[in-house]
Amino acid sequence: MIPHTSNESTQHRLSGSKRRFRGFTLLELLVVMALLAVLTVAVVPLYGNSMAYVTLRSTRNDFASLLSFVQEKAVSESREYRVYIDNKEGKYWVMRFKNREKEDKIFEKVEAEFGQERFFPPNIKLERIKAPKDRHERAFYIGCYPNGASDRAKLNFRDLRGKRRAFSIEVLGAMGKVDVKTGVQRVVE
DSSP: OOOOOHHHHHHHHHHHHHHHTOOOOHHHHHHHHHHHHHHHHHHHHHHHHHHHHHHHHHHHHHHHHHHHHHHHHHHHHTSOEEEEEETTTTEEEEEEEEEEETTEEEEEEOOSGGGSOEEOOTTEEEEEEESOEETTTTEEEEEEOTTSOBOOEEEEEEETTOSSOEEEEEEOSTTOOEEEEESOOOOOO
């Protein structure tokens, strides 16, 4: 047996390590990049549609839940509450009855979190609203009364990013029932 010199074994180890860690070829990198591009093109629209649907559903549920909560507050406190909707600015807020001055009812802002001013997402448009209008606030409102009744109202919403994504919220009045319907056709005025 011929002994290896330290020079030969070092050279053998280096050449072996070069073979193991030689890297990727340009062709391999291009193939991987092409696969990632194809996957990205397929996934991004799905993600965008999913997020649009989540935004629409969240807006619908938040507003319907707020209406139900305000109805419960009106009954529990034996006091009239109103959910105001400013269609032009896309915002809504809650106020409660304070007192009467002559023929007018005076309402005050609710300081609790549920009374704070909120905005509909920019891509969600309130296309049509049928509800009473307050001349002082210059906004539509849905009144919730101590006996559990509410004003009749109907609001139609549409997602500007989707042709068929829409919903309506209808408050049915005497019983205060809040009816939510999805997939409402676009309203043409």
